[in-house]
Amino acid sequence: MTRTLLPQSPLGEVLPVQGGDVRLSDACLRPRWGLKGAGLAALLGDDLPARPNLAVRRGDGGLIARIGATEVIGLACPAPSPLQNPPWTVPRTDMTCWIVATGGGVVPMMATLCAVDLCEAATPDLTVVQTSVATIAAIIIRDGEAWHLLADMAYGRYLVQALTQSIVKV
């Protein structure tokens, strides 16, 4: 008997969620990748954000978020192949759950979970926020009308539960 396994999202059973003016969607099976170490500028060129905590939107609709001087996360775009190491690849696909939040209620919802001001004036488009959400480490990226929430994959269900409860409260 032969069998080929396919990846399964751990959040597939609990997302999407629609409540109030917020929709939470599961993007755990969408492509994402990480690179860290020297050589990012040569590898990514203009796709490397100018400084940490910024993201750039690529022509193919993907995003590259810079989360440190020498570390990036790519979302919804193909991973470049380094010809040499560093930079080293980071297995973001399985390390990091990816939840997309949309709707006018996202900012008030997040205000019950996160100390960072996410209003547009303080957190404009393509801002990357590395912070604590519901007491766990998380990365928040503002992408136009959408918010990308990235956190440890094993905390994924907990994070969805915390977000969902906050939708109800708001």
Added chain:
Amino acid sequence: MSGPSRLPAPHGRLIDRGKPVRFTFEGRAYEGFAGDTLASALLANGRWVMSRSFKYHRPRGPWSLRGLDANTYVQVGEQPNLAACTLPLTENVSARAQNVLGSLDRDLLAGLGWLKPFFPAGFYYRSFFRPKGAWQFWEPLIARLAGLGRVARATPHPAGQDKAYAHAQVAVIGGGLAGMEATLAAAEAGASVLLIDDGMRLGGDLLAGDAAVASRVEALAEAVAHNPAVQVIAPAQCVGWYADHWLAVMQAKRLWKIRAEAVVLATGALEQPPVCRNNDVPGIVPAEAVRKMIRLWGVRPGDQAVVLAPDPEAEAIRALLDEAGTTAVAVRAPDAGQTLVEVIPAPGKRGVRAAVFQAVDDQGEPHGPAESIPCDVIVTAGTVQPLGQLACHAGAQLAYDPARHGFVLQGLAPRAFAAGAVAWHLDPHAAAASGKHAGQAAAQALGLAADPGPAPAAAGMNAPWRVVRHPKGMDFIDVDEDQTSADLATAVAEGFTHLEHIKRYTTTGMGPSQGRTSALASARLARHLTEQALDGTLVTTQRPPFAPVPIRTLAGRGFAPERRTPMDTWHRAAGASMMPAGAWWRPAYYGAEREAAIAAEARQIRQDVGLIDVSTLGGIDLSGPDAATFLNRLYTFAYLKQPVGKVRYALLCEETGAIVDDGVAARLAEDRFYVTTTTTGAEAVYRIMLLCNAQWRMAVDFTPVTTAWAGITVAGPKARTLLERLPCDVALDAQSFPYLGVREGTLAGAPVRIMRTGFVGELSFELHVPYTYAASLWSLLMEMGQDLGVRPVGIEAQRVLRLEKGHIIIGQDTDGLTTPAEAAMAWAVSGKKPAFQGKRALEILDRAPPTRRLTGFRLPESAVAVPEGCLCLDGSTITGRVTSCAASPALGHVIGLAMLAPAQAAPGQTFIIKDEAGRLLTAETVALPFIDPDNQRQAL
């Protein structure tokens, strides 16, 4: 004063007479209207007494009607200390009085006031601490007699509590005229503004003002509500103002944490009670409260009133009373020859019967002929205390200004502004102007507006009221704490001259009002008694919270982060009992019967094959040319010559030589290692690696990959048979893939890292696959191994299996000081390396004789396992403790590990274990491991 006293419309602009609301107070049924507060509804029903005092259980009635005093605190259900004067009336609400023995009207402790001579200030400090331990007896009794509401200790944390963050360029505290003007001015300048107000409606109290003021307030409230730059948090109470304009604000079930760049304080001022004998009797109220009673709730305050106020306020109050049909039988100004020295109470001290006026001497004591004026309400005005306590939290001070006969705010924090009555702009027009200026100044401080010029001068000032010290006492300085002028005099006589010391000795200012109704009088009297000038006197230290904060509000919403392995749903569906390990949940065993399940699972691994979810083990990828060098310098073992494709045990010590973690280091390439850690040690080991390399500066990079790679251990004699049924590009035979090997490849299409390890002492393949593949792989293995008898195995069985093999668990078999030698793991320490973490300490420790050693033991056939931690004895001397103990399914008797004295550790000796019931068991030391000493099973 008794019977209903509701006035006809147009009085009562907040109540809806078409919507009656039924409620009970002290078990008696009443009726009010929608828009009432509990207090206004009680007043409308002729009930003034709403509470009993803290110490003497004297009847108390409303004072501020703003929730700023404790006189209307009631208990509603399980919620204590709710201010009835701000509690919206709701249908069928049932409230009770607090701090009474019996009932509010028939309080069995009402006579405590007669014992006042036996309760002087400082009484508690002298009376209840001898003999030693006496306080433990008295404290609960005193708490019952003198407490406030009752806390329902068994009540679970209510659902729906939470905390939220808010941010604004300008925060305005107080939604009166000044606050709303400040809000709009700052918003107009382009600032984002957050307005915090404690009222049910913006400008609430001022709605009771004259028509022009009320109209202006409504217009401002409308403008605020429709300004997109303004966020209003109301009704809400700011309870703390911390460094850098961090504000704590309570709102219903939410605690707001607000960060502002500038703050405008517009909290107003509070009328102060006159100090005279029986000045706490219900029916003595400030004019602003009377105004609200009449105009907002349509409550007639009484039949005959005595007014204590300077002109022109006195005439305005007289006109107000006329509106309600209350006769002002006397109007007295503060500078008249006589002052109010005593209030004659109605029977039971439940109301006012007369006001007594008399001249007072320099000491504040009455003398000369007295005039008694019958009345049922006394209305006061002209002496206020600015509500500047919040600014004091943030470093400002309230200092006495003799020109104003009151305290003024000084030393405001940078980008903090005061407006309105809190800054002595007592006239509504002046308050509005000061608010507008403060809003502009806040915007200017943020670079959003031009300099608005100098702030308008404040013209407000207090009437120079005297503090009356009545020879018969009961002249309360602090009604919260039942402290009279005699109590302050006692403190001064005891030698306390500083206000802070007097405060602590008498507790004046330490009640729920936090000095809001006592600071002015106590400062005046204390300075007089100590013959010190009032000029420049500071109020005592003001600390958060400004108002009582329920513990549930502080607790907020509970967060309990949980990490789940990919197989978590499968485990729970299979009937696993889950156990926590840090934030992780792991399956302990499967089935209802714990001991039977553990034994069956352990036997399964020894006989056939089982699956263990090891996803919680920490994982760190090390990449770079110095990866091996780094590991070699950090861990105790040797890694420089470790071949690619091999796994080595990894033992980590701290600088003291104590073991802190263990795992394995798998070399995937010359410059890549995959290092595992214990479940709870992953983050600490990662931090240690980062810290060490911050000093060592090696060319190595660290990536925590704990979650990226889920782990499944396939263990048992049939493990290889099972795995070979799945498509795999890694050769699994023993020759190609020997014990302690590591391979990368694919398994059933999933990327995989496979390690041959032997924690449970059987043929084992540790499969590390991406998180998103692991659940399907687990299910596939269970399906493919059905005929082999495969079953899931929990952590408890794994612990038994590793014990049989003599493997330790860090943190269970070791403590915070255990060295590798003590743990019988000297084999894991390289003696040839020049350095590793802890090496220097271990070398020093090795020079001394050993003091303990981890040793295997067995109990007699009939014995049952003893708990970890049981003492080991040599005669009556404690020589160690049991670290692990379990019934071994493979051996048929109980085995364990114990940290023993070296002299006891040789195999074949006996020692005594004292179990948790005190029984003494004889144990025999055994050489480790208990099974398979030649490692034949795991090397299959």
